[in-house]
Amino acid sequence: MYLRELRMERNMPGAHPSAEGAVDAPAGAGDAWQDLLDMVVSRPKRGTERKQDRSKRTEQQILNAAMRVFARDGISRARIADIAAEAGISTSTLYEYYKSKEDLAYDVPILHLAAFLEEFREAVADKTTARDRLQLYLTMSADYAREHAEWARLLYLEIWPSVFVSETDLRHSIDDFSRVVIFLVKQGIAEGTWSARHDPYETAAILVGGLNQITVTWLLYRKPRNLTKAGNELVERMLKMLETEAET
Amino acid sequence: MYLRELRMERNMPGAHPSAEGAVDAPAGAGDAWQDLLDMVVSRPKRGTERKQDRSKRTEQQILNAAMRVFARDGISRARIADIAAEAGISTSTLYEYYKSKEDLAYDVPILHLAAFLEEFREAVADKTTARDRLQLYLTMSADYAREHAEWARLLYLEIWPSVFVSETDLRHSIDDFSRVVIFLVKQGIAEGTWSARHDPYETAAILVGGLNQITVTWLLYRKPRNLTKAGNELVERMLKMLETEAET
DNA sequence: ACGCCAATTCGACGTTTCTTCGGATTTCAG
DNA sequence: CTGAAATCCGAAGAAACGTCGAATTGGCGT
Numbered sequence: 001m002y003l004r005e006l007r008m009e010r011n012m013p014g015a016h017p018s019a020e021g022a023v024d025a026p027a028g029a030g031d032a033w034q035d036l037l038d039m040v041v042s043r044p045k046r047g048t049e050r051k052q053d054r055s056k057r058t059e060q061q062i063l064n065a066a067m068r069v070f071a072r073d074g075i076s077r078a079r080i081a082d083i084a085a086e087a088g089i090s091t092s093t094l095y096e097y098y099k100s101k102e103d104l105a106y107d108v109p110i111l112h113l114a115a116f117l118e119e120f121r122e123a124v125a126d127k128t129t130a131r132d133r134l135q136l137y138l139t140m141s142a143d144y145a146r147e148h149a150e151w152a153r154l155l156y157l158e159i160w161p162s163v164f165v166s167e168t169d170l171r172h173s174i175d176d177f178s179r180v181v182i183f184l185v186k187q188g189i190a191e192g193t194w195s196a197r198h199d200p201y202e203t204a205a206i207l208v209g210g211l212n213q214i215t216v217t218w219l220l221y222r223k224p225r226n227l228t229k230a231g232n233e234l235v236e237r238m239l240k241m242l243e244t245e246a247e248t
Numbered sequence: 249m250y251l252r253e254l255r256m257e258r259n260m261p262g263a264h265p266s267a268e269g270a271v272d273a274p275a276g277a278g279d280a281w282q283d284l285l286d287m288v289v290s291r292p293k294r295g296t297e298r299k300q301d302r303s304k305r306t307e308q309q310i311l312n313a314a315m316r317v318f319a320r321d322g323i324s325r326a327r328i329a330d331i332a333a334e335a336g337i338s339t340s341t342l343y344e345y346y347k348s349k350e351d352l353a354y355d356v357p358i359l360h361l362a363a364f365l366e367e368f369r370e371a372v373a374d375k376t377t378a379r380d381r382l383q384l385y386l387t388m389s390a391d392y393a394r395e396h397a398e399w400a401r402l403l404y405l406e407i408w409p410s411v412f413v414s415e416t417d418l419r420h421s422i423d424d425f426s427r428v429v430i431f432l433v434k435q436g437i438a439e440g441t442w443s444a445r446h447d448p449y450e451t452a453a454i455l456v457g458g459l460n461q462i463t464v465t466w467l468l469y470r471k472p473r474n475l476t477k478a479g480n481e482l483v484e485r486m487l488k489m490l491e492t493e494a495e496t
Numbered sequence: 497a498c499g500c501c502a503a504t505t506c507g508a509c510g511t512t513t514c515t516t517c518g519g520a521t522t523t524c525a526g
Numbered sequence: 527c528t529g530a531a532a533t534c535c536g537a538a539g540a541a542a543c544g545t546c547g548a549a550t551t552g553g554c555g556t
Contacts, residue, residue, distance in 0.1 A: 050532090050533095051523095051524095051531080051532060051533095052522090052523060052524080052531095052532060052533075053523095054522080054523075054532090054533075055532075055533065058533085058534090074410075074412050075324070076323070076324050076350075076412075077412070079512090079513065079514090080513075080514065080515085081513075081514090089534075089535085090534070090535045090536075091514090091515090091535085091536095092515085092516080092517090092534075092535055092536075092537095093533075093534050093535065095514090095515065095516075096532095096533070096534075099515090100514080100515080101513095101514070101515095102324075156409060157409045157410055158409075158410065160409070161404060161405045161406075161408070161409060161464050161468075162322070162405060162406060163322055163401060163405045163406070163467075163468070164322045164324075164325070166468065198485065201472075202462070202478070202481070202482055202485070205458055205461040205462045205465065205482070206454065206457075206458040206461075206482070206486065208457075208461055209454075209456075209457035209458040209459070209460055209461030209462070210453055210454040210457040210458055211457070212457055212460075212461065213453040213454075213456055213457030213460065214450070214453045214457070216409050217453065220409075220414065224449075230450070233450070234450055234453070234454070237446065237450070238454065240493075241489045241490075241492070241493055242489075244489070244492050244493065245488075245489055245492065298503090298504095299502080299503060299504090299552095299553090300502095300503060300504070300551090300552060300553075301552085301553095302503090302504070302505095302551080302552070303503075303504065303552095306504085306505090327541090327542065327543090328542075328543065328544085329542075329543090337505075337506085338505070338506045338507075339506090339507095339543090339544090340505080340506055340507075340508095340544085340545080340546090341504075341505050341506065343543095343544065343545075344503095344504070344505075347544090348543085348544080349542095349543075349544095
């Protein structure tokens with residue numbers, strides 16, 4: 001898994017307009033894009049497969065309960081016993097499913113992350129330009145956070161930046177989120193939409209950072225009132241700024 | 249303290265170019281700016297004053313030890329006993345200074361935050377335009393994170409977004425960080441540097457968010473290699489983009 | 497220099513929460 | 527129906543947090 005990521009990295013950084021093949025031809029671009037989508041959608045899969053139906057149900061109940069409790073109390077203050085009780089099982093049963101509280105906490109966001117990416121993959125099907133895809137991606141992610149606020153609280157306010165997510169599946173999934181943006185920025189540069197004079201990583205940082213910032217602010221203070229609208233406006237504005245930049 | 253903040257809020261949000269007085273006249277602007285600086289510099293003061301010298305030394309040792317251990321192990325995995333040992337005191341003595349681990353964790357970043365603001369206040373003295381001040385503020389903050397990486401790990405990767413910093417002194421201090429940016433953006437609008445057609449909060453979100461993003465990436469992966477340089481470039485670019493926006 | 501009081505320190509103990517373990521119960525294929 | 531695997535749970539263990547009262551130390555008035 002880590003190898004795949006590294007290989008990915010090596011393929012991408014060039015991004016000079018001169019770079020041949022990768023994302024130039026419409027067909028080639030489509031393939032690389034589909035490959036990336038496949039990768040980020042397939043990554044968030046859990047390892048352990050449960051054998052019995054009863055068990056699958058229990059697992060769902062644990063995940064639901066955990067999300068509620070973690071979102072309400074925070075990871076550090078949340079008690080395993082509370083989660084187990086809320087899931088309707090005994091504390092020790094929970095340990096049959098997750099070997100520690102940390103493990104559980106890092107597993108909870110993954111399913112929703114996969115659901116978001118799946119939603120995006122469907123919605124993006126009829127978009128062809130990098131600009132359209134990027135706009136959809138960013139606005140959808142703000143909207144998804146609004147719709148699933150409990151999940152977003154957990155992910156954005158507790159897990160996203162945390163050091164200790166390093167070297168876990170979740171960290172890879174989170175990095176994938178930025179990876180998509182970086183890919184699309186490079187694609188947009190190849191398409192001539194944005195200036196090639198700027199580092200795509202820097203551009204991606206502005207986009208992802210700005211969006212995160214208003215999302216976190218919304219989660220903490222419910223300001224701006226309407227996150228979806230604010231997200232749309234922000235994305236529209238940032239993309240417009242990037243285009244204007246090219247003309248300078 | 250909370251009252252003062254609210255009053256501040258009420259003064260600021262208007263920000264239409266028509267708003268009179270607040271940040272229009274050079275003199276008035278200077279005063280509002282100095283007031284803001286005074287406020288954000290004075291906020292990070294700890295309540296409890298220790299009586300004996302020995303005690304002040306112990307407190308320092310605790311804070312130093314805590315920063316090391318928290319940065320190394322993360323807040324949740326760090327053990328009070330380890331911190332106490334590293335500080336050369338017994339566990340129970342530590343509880344004379346901080347009533348809980350959480351309390352300690354939230355107190356650690358405050359001193360450095362105050363130091364940064366103090367540094368900034370001195371450095372900004374000879375800057376007169378909102379643009380120059382903003383540029384200095386943002387680049388200095390990236391540089392400060394690089395210089396004090398342990399502190400930055402704690403603040404950016406563990407505390408900044410966390411829900412549970414709500415309602416604490418630290419939260420106010422962190423909010424102050426953005427407040428300065430918002431203030432300067434509004435001032436820049438009043439000075440005609442940036443377009444008045446955009447929400448200053450949105451503009452601030454882009455600036456703060458983008459900078460945070462590369463800082464966090466650097467803390468996690470040491471990429472970009474040179475944070476100071478990358479921060480300077482990013483800030484330069486973002487400010488240029490904002491100016492270009494006005495001409496559209 | 498001395499003695500007193502408050503500030504500070506610490507070891508021992510109580511409490512909470514996480515985690516493990518062995519056996520009881522349930523499911524399901526054959 | 528039956529046996530093996532999967533699942534569940536109560537009780538006990540381990541680890542970390544947090545408290546308390548006694549012992550020590552520093553600062554101040556005389």
